[in-house]
Amino acid sequence: IEQQPYPMLSNNINTRCHCSMKKTPTQDNVLSYQKFVKFALDETNLSTKGLVPSYLQEEFSTLKAVDGKTELKMCSFQAPKIRLLRSLSIESSDGMQVLDLAIFPEVEYDLPIFCANFFTTVNTNIVVLDLNPLHDVMNETRYKEKYYKSLIPLGLKYTELLPWGGKLTSESLKFFSPMVIWTKFSPSHEKHDILFSAFKDYFKAWLSLMDQAKEETDISQIGLNREAQHRYLTWRAQKDPGYNLLKRLIGETLAKGIVNKFLFNGVKELGTKTFLDYFPEYEVEGGSINEKRSIVGKSFESRPWDTRGVFVGDTFS
Ligand code: BLA
Numbered sequence: 001i002e003q004q005p006y007p008m009l010s011n012n013i014n015t016r017c018h019c020s021m022k023k024t025p026t027q028d029n030v031l032s033y034q035k036f037v038k039f040a041l042d043e044t045n046l047s048t049k050g051l052v053p054s055y056l057q058e059e060f061s062t063l064k065a066v067d068g069k070t071e072l073k074m075c076s077f078q079a080p081k082i083r084l085l086r087s088l089s090i091e092s093s094d095g096m097q098v099l100d101l102a103i104f105p106e107v108e109y110d111l112p113i114f115c116a117n118f119f120t121t122v123n124t125n126i127v128v129l130d131l132n133p134l135h136d137v138m139n140e141t142r143y144k145e146k147y148y149k150s151l152i153p154l155g156l157k158y159t160e161l162l163p164w165g166g167k168l169t170s171e172s173l174k175f176f177s178p179m180v181i182w183t184k185f186s187p188s189h190e191k192h193d194i195l196f197s198a199f200k201d202y203f204k205a206w207l208s209l210m211d212q213a214k215e216e217t218d219i220s221q222i223g224l225n226r227e228a229q230h231r232y233l234t235w236r237a238q239k240d241p242g243y244n245l246l247k248r249l250i251g252e253t254l255a256k257g258i259v260n261k262f263l264f265n266g267v268k269e270l271g272t273k274t275f276l277d278y279f280p281e282y283e284v285e286g287g288s289i290n291e292k293r294s295i296v297g298k299s300f301e302s303r304p305w306d307t308r309g310v311f312v313g314d315t316f317s
Contacts (some may be wrong), residue, residue, distance in 0.1 A: 031192045033099035033118060036199050037087050040101060041077070047207045048079035056086070060262045065249035069093040072250065074262060081109055081210055084265055088258070090249070095122040100242065103206065104233075104266060107226040108215045110134050112147055112177065114206045116199060119242070125187050127162065129198055130180040131206050134228045137177055138311050148178055151205055152309045155179030161194050164303040170296035171239075171279075175232060178309035230271035231278045237264040238275045239293050 045051040054076035063072040070092035077085045083106045090098035103114035112131035119126040131151070135143040158181055165184040176182070181198055185191050216222050237259050246255040260267055276283050282290045304313025 031097065031120070031187060031189070032091065033089050033097055036099055036116070036196060037075070037089060037101065039196075039200060040085070040087070040203055041075075043203060043207060044077070044079065044082070044085060044103075047211060048082065051077050051079045051082075051085075054078050054084060054086070056084075056262055056265060060258065063250055063254065065092075066251065067092075067249065070096070070249055072258075074258070076262070076265075081106055081111070081213060081215075083107070086262060086265070088263060096120065098242065098245075100263060102263075104229060105134075105210070105213075107222055107229060107270065108217075109210075109213045110143070110146075110216065110221075110225050110228075111209055111213050112206065113229070113232060114203065116202075117242075118195070120187055123186065125183075125185050125191065125195075126165070127181060127183045127185075127195065128176075129195075129202055130176050130182075131202065131209070132175050132232065133177045134225060134232070138174065144178070144309065147209060148309055151179050152307075154201055154205055155181075155309070156307060157201070158194075158198050159303065162191075162198060164300075167298040167301055169239075169241075169294040170299045171235075171294055173300060173304065173313070175235065178305040178311070180305075226270050227273075229266065230273065233264040233267040233270065234273070234275050234278055237267045238289065240264075241293065 041051070056074075056076040060074040060076065062074070064070070065072065070090060073087075073089050073091075075087050079085070083104045085101075085103045087099070087101040089100075090096065097118070097120040099116060099118040101114070101116040105111040105113070112133050115128060115130045115132045117126075117128040131147070133143060133147070137144040137148065155178060162181050162183040162185075165182045168182060179202075181202075216225065240259065240263070243255065243259060246258060249255075250258075275289055276287075281295050282292075284290045300313050304311060306312050
């Protein structure tokens with residue numbers, strides 16, 4: 001495994017990280033996710049005027065997988081209100097493409113977490129695109145009204161173009177918002193363009209929420225934000241569907257490092273509760289964590305949110 005040196009950022013265009021600079025096996029492939037990353041960095045830089053590389057950038061940049069035909073690229077930034085904007089993209093000469101791009105706000109803000117997860121092979125495309133809610137949007141209306149009421153029309157814009165992807169890990173749904181795009185499709189230029197358009201819309205929507213967000217000063221509210229973000233990170237660091245693939249590509253040690261220090265950075269720093277503290281239903285005899293991703297099983301054959309953003313799934317335990 002070859003760890004490549006981190007290319008210096010130019011002083012004036014600090015978003016030009018190597019994610020969009022280096023030549024890759026699939027650079028000429030128009031279905032690449034590199035333009036998604038470039039869009040996200042450029043737009044965030046414009047909005048915040050203060051996007052700077054994260055301290056993680058030095059350790060996490062480019063990796064070649066053990067198969068010799070797959071490249072992983074990572075980049076990470078921070079800005080006022082943004083604790084971490086990080087992106088992992090994977091490109092393989094056999095047509096596999098992955099994008100995992102997320103934005104985690106500073107804990108003084110109760111902003112949603114921007115979440116784009118695309119897994120693509122020549123045959124299929126698995127997509128989650130959402131502004132993941134930090135607080136409950138199923139049993140309570142306060143947070144839902146605050147952030148999603150005005151965004152419901154945007155979610156509806158894509159419900160036909162990118163239809164519900166069928167049953168999924170039931171537990172995941174609690175981390176999704178009423179505007180989530182969960183879809184699967186066979187790759188095509190048309191779908192790729194629709195996905196890019198949705199990505200741009202959702203990204204701009206997140207930036208506009210960020211723009212308006214006011215810093216929380218109440219210590220106990222900040223504590224709730226911190227714990228909610230830590231719980232989210234703890235879930236994903238433990239149960240992310242991408243982990244097995246990462247392990248196969250770069251080995252267990254590097255995969256664990258990327259998951260805990262890069263992708264879900266904060267899981268070690270934002271709190272001390274364990275996975276089983278948050279999700280005790282995963283405990284198996286002897287006090288270890290059930291390897292299964294889901295205890296409840298898969299559910300939600302069709303979209304469990306109505307057009308007003310009310311949860312209508314009936315199989316929730
Ligand atoms: C599949 N990825 C999935 C599925 C979901 C997600 C819901 C369908 C399988 C399931 O029902 O669990 C995504 N799940 C999420 C997200 C959250 C969640 C975003 O709970 C947030 C709270 N996916 C990636 C990366 C890779 C990846 C980086 O994001 C690879 C490195 C791969 N995702 C991947 C693969 C599958 C998948 C291979 C299908 C295989 C499987 O279902 O295990």
